[in-house]
Amino acid sequence: MAADRPVKRKRKGSGSTGQGGEVLLRQRTDARSERRFEPKASLELALTLLGMSVAALLAGAGVYGQWFRGEEAGAHPAAPYLLVGALLLGAAAGLFGQWSMKPVRVGDAGVALENGPGEIERIGWSEVTGLLLSESALTVQGGGTVIAVPLRAHLAAASRVLSEARKRIPGRVADIKEGALPAPDDAAGEVRALEPPQVAGLHCKATDKLIAFEADARLCGRCGELYHKDGVPPRCVTCEAPLR
Numbered sequence: 001m002a003a004d005r006p007v008k009r010k011r012k013g014s015g016s017t018g019q020g021g022e023v024l025l026r027q028r029t030d031a032r033s034e035r036r037f038e039p040k041a042s043l044e045l046a047l048t049l050l051g052m053s054v055a056a057l058l059a060g061a062g063v064y065g066q067w068f069r070g071e072e073a074g075a076h077p078a079a080p081y082l083l084v085g086a087l088l089l090g091a092a093a094g095l096f097g098q099w100s101m102k103p104v105r106v107g108d109a110g111v112a113l114e115n116g117p118g119e120i121e122r123i124g125w126s127e128v129t130g131l132l133l134s135e136s137a138l139t140v141q142g143g144g145t146v147i148a149v150p151l152r153a154h155l156a157a158a159s160r161v162l163s164e165a166r167k168r169i170p171g172r173v174a175d176i177k178e179g180a181l182p183a184p185d186d187a188a189g190e191v192r193a194l195e196p197p198q199v200a201g202l203h204c205k206a207t208d209k210l211i212a213f214e215a216d217a218r219l220c221g222r223c224g225e226l227y228h229k230d231g232v233p234p235r236c237v238t239c240e241a242p243l244r
Protein backbone atom coordinates (compact mmCIF):
# COMPACT_ATOMS: atom_id res chain seq x y z
CA MET A 1 0.00 0.00 0.00
CA ALA A 2 0.98 3.66 -0.16
CA ALA A 3 3.96 4.65 1.92
CA ASP A 4 2.38 7.78 3.29
CA ARG A 5 -0.28 5.98 5.23
CA PRO A 6 -1.72 8.34 7.82
CA VAL A 7 -1.63 7.80 11.56
CA LYS A 8 -3.60 4.77 12.70
CA ARG A 9 -7.29 5.43 12.96
CA LYS A 10 -8.59 5.76 16.46
CA ARG A 11 -11.73 3.85 17.21
CA LYS A 12 -14.62 6.19 16.77
CA GLY A 13 -18.00 6.08 18.42
CA SER A 14 -20.37 7.65 16.02
CA GLY A 15 -18.51 10.55 14.48
CA SER A 16 -17.35 8.75 11.38
CA THR A 17 -19.22 11.12 9.13
CA GLY A 18 -18.33 14.74 9.61
CA GLN A 19 -19.30 17.85 7.70
CA GLY A 20 -17.21 19.49 5.05
CA GLY A 21 -14.27 17.22 4.26
CA GLU A 22 -16.45 14.28 5.06
CA VAL A 23 -14.83 10.93 5.80
CA LEU A 24 -17.26 8.13 5.28
CA LEU A 25 -15.33 5.14 6.59
CA ARG A 26 -17.31 3.12 9.10
CA GLN A 27 -16.76 0.30 11.54
CA ARG A 28 -18.86 -2.80 11.11
CA THR A 29 -20.76 -2.10 14.32
CA ASP A 30 -21.58 1.54 13.57
CA ALA A 31 -25.31 2.17 13.62
CA ARG A 32 -27.11 1.65 10.31
CA SER A 33 -30.78 1.94 9.53
CA GLU A 34 -33.31 1.50 6.77
CA ARG A 35 -36.91 2.39 6.02
CA ARG A 36 -39.60 -0.19 5.54
CA PHE A 37 -42.45 0.58 3.16
CA GLU A 38 -45.75 -1.29 3.15
CA PRO A 39 -47.38 -1.50 -0.28
CA LYS A 40 -50.29 0.84 -0.87
CA ALA A 41 -53.47 -1.17 -1.31
CA SER A 42 -54.73 -0.03 -4.67
CA LEU A 43 -57.68 -0.18 -6.98
CA GLU A 44 -55.62 -2.40 -9.27
CA LEU A 45 -55.21 -5.03 -6.57
CA ALA A 46 -58.93 -4.94 -5.76
CA LEU A 47 -59.80 -5.31 -9.44
CA THR A 48 -57.30 -8.15 -9.86
CA LEU A 49 -58.86 -10.06 -6.97
CA LEU A 50 -62.39 -9.31 -8.22
CA GLY A 51 -61.45 -10.48 -11.72
CA MET A 52 -60.01 -13.71 -10.35
CA SER A 53 -63.13 -14.36 -8.25
CA VAL A 54 -65.52 -13.76 -11.15
CA ALA A 55 -63.37 -15.99 -13.36
CA ALA A 56 -63.58 -18.75 -10.77
CA LEU A 57 -67.39 -18.38 -10.55
CA LEU A 58 -67.76 -18.48 -14.33
CA ALA A 59 -65.51 -21.51 -14.53
CA GLY A 60 -67.59 -23.30 -11.90
CA ALA A 61 -70.86 -22.49 -13.62
CA GLY A 62 -69.39 -23.42 -17.01
CA VAL A 63 -68.10 -26.78 -15.80
CA TYR A 64 -71.44 -27.58 -14.19
CA GLY A 65 -73.42 -26.50 -17.26
CA GLN A 66 -71.21 -28.47 -19.60
CA TRP A 67 -70.78 -31.77 -17.85
CA PHE A 68 -72.82 -32.11 -14.65
CA ARG A 69 -76.42 -31.35 -15.54
CA GLY A 70 -77.44 -34.95 -15.70
CA GLU A 71 -78.31 -37.29 -18.58
CA GLU A 72 -81.68 -35.92 -19.60
CA ALA A 73 -80.83 -32.17 -19.49
CA GLY A 74 -77.57 -32.42 -21.46
CA ALA A 75 -75.04 -29.64 -21.72
CA HIS A 76 -76.40 -26.12 -21.31
CA PRO A 77 -75.93 -24.13 -24.55
CA ALA A 78 -74.26 -21.23 -22.68
CA ALA A 79 -71.73 -23.43 -20.89
CA PRO A 80 -68.93 -23.22 -23.49
CA TYR A 81 -69.21 -19.42 -23.45
CA LEU A 82 -68.92 -19.37 -19.67
CA LEU A 83 -65.82 -21.52 -19.86
CA VAL A 84 -64.17 -19.35 -22.52
CA GLY A 85 -65.13 -16.20 -20.58
CA ALA A 86 -63.62 -17.62 -17.41
CA LEU A 87 -60.44 -18.53 -19.24
CA LEU A 88 -60.05 -15.06 -20.79
CA LEU A 89 -60.85 -13.19 -17.59
CA GLY A 90 -58.53 -15.35 -15.51
CA ALA A 91 -55.74 -14.91 -18.04
CA ALA A 92 -56.26 -11.12 -18.12
CA ALA A 93 -56.24 -10.83 -14.34
CA GLY A 94 -53.10 -12.94 -14.18
CA LEU A 95 -51.31 -11.04 -16.93
CA PHE A 96 -52.26 -7.46 -16.18
CA GLY A 97 -53.21 -7.67 -12.54
CA GLN A 98 -51.08 -6.28 -9.80
CA TRP A 99 -49.38 -8.97 -7.77
CA SER A 100 -46.10 -7.56 -6.58
CA MET A 101 -47.41 -6.37 -3.24
CA LYS A 102 -44.42 -7.07 -1.06
CA PRO A 103 -42.95 -4.66 1.50
CA VAL A 104 -39.80 -2.86 0.30
CA ARG A 105 -36.83 -1.72 2.43
CA VAL A 106 -34.41 1.06 1.57
CA GLY A 107 -31.44 2.25 3.61
CA ASP A 108 -27.79 1.80 4.51
CA ALA A 109 -27.83 -1.85 3.41
CA GLY A 110 -29.29 -1.14 -0.01
CA VAL A 111 -32.68 -2.10 -1.43
CA ALA A 112 -34.56 -5.16 -0.23
CA LEU A 113 -37.79 -6.97 -0.99
CA GLU A 114 -39.63 -9.00 1.64
CA ASN A 115 -40.52 -12.20 -0.21
CA GLY A 116 -41.94 -13.85 2.87
CA PRO A 117 -41.58 -13.99 6.64
CA GLY A 118 -37.84 -13.90 7.33
CA GLU A 119 -37.05 -14.19 3.63
CA ILE A 120 -35.46 -11.02 2.34
CA GLU A 121 -33.96 -10.47 -1.07
CA ARG A 122 -31.38 -7.70 -0.90
CA ILE A 123 -29.10 -5.77 -3.25
CA GLY A 124 -26.41 -3.71 -1.50
CA TRP A 125 -25.64 -0.29 -3.02
CA SER A 126 -22.13 -1.46 -3.87
CA GLU A 127 -23.60 -4.37 -5.89
CA VAL A 128 -25.94 -2.22 -7.96
CA THR A 129 -25.00 -2.21 -11.63
CA GLY A 130 -27.82 -0.01 -12.83
CA LEU A 131 -31.24 1.49 -12.21
CA LEU A 132 -34.01 1.50 -14.77
CA LEU A 133 -37.12 3.64 -14.62
CA SER A 134 -40.15 2.64 -16.68
CA GLU A 135 -43.75 3.85 -16.53
CA SER A 136 -44.68 1.14 -14.09
CA ALA A 137 -41.60 0.40 -11.99
CA LEU A 138 -38.16 1.41 -10.80
CA THR A 139 -35.89 -1.60 -11.33
CA VAL A 140 -32.68 -2.11 -9.38
CA GLN A 141 -30.20 -4.48 -11.03
CA GLY A 142 -27.16 -6.03 -9.48
CA GLY A 143 -25.44 -9.03 -7.99
CA GLY A 144 -27.33 -11.47 -10.23
CA THR A 145 -30.60 -10.18 -8.79
CA VAL A 146 -33.24 -7.75 -9.95
CA ILE A 147 -35.67 -5.94 -7.66
CA ALA A 148 -38.58 -4.13 -9.30
CA VAL A 149 -40.32 -1.51 -7.18
CA PRO A 150 -43.80 -0.96 -8.67
CA LEU A 151 -44.65 2.73 -8.79
CA ARG A 152 -48.38 2.41 -8.11
CA ALA A 153 -48.08 0.46 -4.90
CA HIS A 154 -44.68 1.78 -3.85
CA LEU A 155 -44.21 5.34 -5.09
CA ALA A 156 -42.77 6.50 -1.75
CA ALA A 157 -40.26 3.64 -1.67
CA ALA A 158 -39.29 4.17 -5.31
CA SER A 159 -38.67 7.89 -4.65
CA ARG A 160 -36.50 6.96 -1.69
CA VAL A 161 -34.54 4.39 -3.70
CA LEU A 162 -33.87 6.87 -6.50
CA SER A 163 -32.82 9.72 -4.21
CA GLU A 164 -30.52 7.50 -2.12
CA ALA A 165 -29.00 5.99 -5.25
CA ARG A 166 -28.25 9.48 -6.57
CA LYS A 167 -26.34 10.27 -3.36
CA ARG A 168 -24.66 6.91 -2.86
CA ILE A 169 -23.86 5.65 -6.37
CA PRO A 170 -24.39 8.67 -8.64
CA GLY A 171 -22.46 7.10 -11.53
CA ARG A 172 -25.06 4.35 -11.93
CA VAL A 173 -28.14 6.58 -11.94
CA ALA A 174 -26.96 9.03 -14.59
CA ASP A 175 -29.48 7.71 -17.15
CA ILE A 176 -32.52 8.74 -15.11
CA LYS A 177 -33.68 12.34 -15.50
CA GLU A 178 -33.70 14.71 -12.52
CA GLY A 179 -37.23 15.01 -11.15
CA ALA A 180 -38.38 11.79 -12.81
CA LEU A 181 -39.90 10.77 -9.48
CA PRO A 182 -41.18 13.03 -6.69
CA ALA A 183 -38.77 13.93 -3.87
CA PRO A 184 -38.85 11.40 -1.02
CA ASP A 185 -41.21 12.07 1.86
CA ASP A 186 -39.42 11.88 5.23
CA ALA A 187 -42.67 10.85 6.89
CA ALA A 188 -43.08 7.81 4.64
CA GLY A 189 -41.76 4.44 5.70
CA GLU A 190 -40.96 3.12 9.14
CA VAL A 191 -37.31 3.64 10.20
CA ARG A 192 -35.68 0.48 11.56
CA ALA A 193 -32.20 -0.27 12.89
CA LEU A 194 -30.12 -2.74 10.89
CA GLU A 195 -28.05 -5.58 12.31
CA PRO A 196 -24.29 -5.28 11.72
CA PRO A 197 -23.44 -7.00 8.41
CA GLN A 198 -21.93 -10.50 8.28
CA VAL A 199 -18.45 -9.89 6.86
CA ALA A 200 -16.12 -12.57 8.22
CA GLY A 201 -14.83 -14.71 5.35
CA LEU A 202 -15.41 -12.01 2.71
CA HIS A 203 -12.60 -10.19 0.89
CA CYS A 204 -11.40 -6.59 0.80
CA LYS A 205 -12.63 -4.87 -2.37
CA ALA A 206 -9.33 -3.02 -2.83
CA THR A 207 -6.71 -5.64 -1.88
CA ASP A 208 -8.70 -8.89 -1.96
CA LYS A 209 -7.31 -9.63 1.50
CA LEU A 210 -9.42 -12.10 3.49
CA ILE A 211 -11.37 -10.52 6.32
CA ALA A 212 -10.86 -13.20 8.94
CA PHE A 213 -12.04 -11.16 11.91
CA GLU A 214 -15.08 -8.95 11.88
CA ALA A 215 -13.14 -6.29 13.79
CA ASP A 216 -10.85 -5.93 10.75
CA ALA A 217 -13.74 -4.91 8.50
CA ARG A 218 -14.34 -1.35 7.40
CA LEU A 219 -17.32 -0.23 5.35
CA CYS A 220 -17.85 2.66 3.01
CA GLY A 221 -20.51 4.75 4.74
CA ARG A 222 -22.00 5.72 1.42
CA CYS A 223 -22.29 2.57 -0.71
CA GLY A 224 -21.46 -0.10 1.90
CA GLU A 225 -18.41 -1.44 0.05
CA LEU A 226 -16.24 -3.68 2.22
CA TYR A 227 -12.52 -3.19 3.01
CA HIS A 228 -9.90 -4.73 5.26
CA LYS A 229 -8.69 -2.16 7.77
CA ASP A 230 -5.17 -2.39 6.29
CA GLY A 231 -6.37 -1.96 2.72
CA VAL A 232 -8.69 1.05 2.88
CA PRO A 233 -8.03 3.19 -0.22
CA PRO A 234 -8.14 7.01 -0.10
CA ARG A 235 -11.41 6.89 -2.00
CA CYS A 236 -13.99 4.15 -2.23
CA VAL A 237 -13.28 2.16 -5.41
CA THR A 238 -17.01 1.70 -5.96
CA CYS A 239 -18.56 5.11 -5.25
CA GLU A 240 -15.49 7.36 -4.85
CA ALA A 241 -16.48 8.57 -1.40
CA PRO A 242 -13.45 9.90 0.52
CA LEU A 243 -12.46 7.26 3.07
CA ARG A 244 -9.48 8.96 4.73
Ligand SMILES: [Zn+2]
Pocket residue numbers: 220221222223224225236237238239240241
Ligand atom coordinates in the same frame (compact mmCIF):
# COMPACT_ATOMS: atom_id res chain seq x y z
ZN1 LIG B 1 -18.42 3.57 -1.44
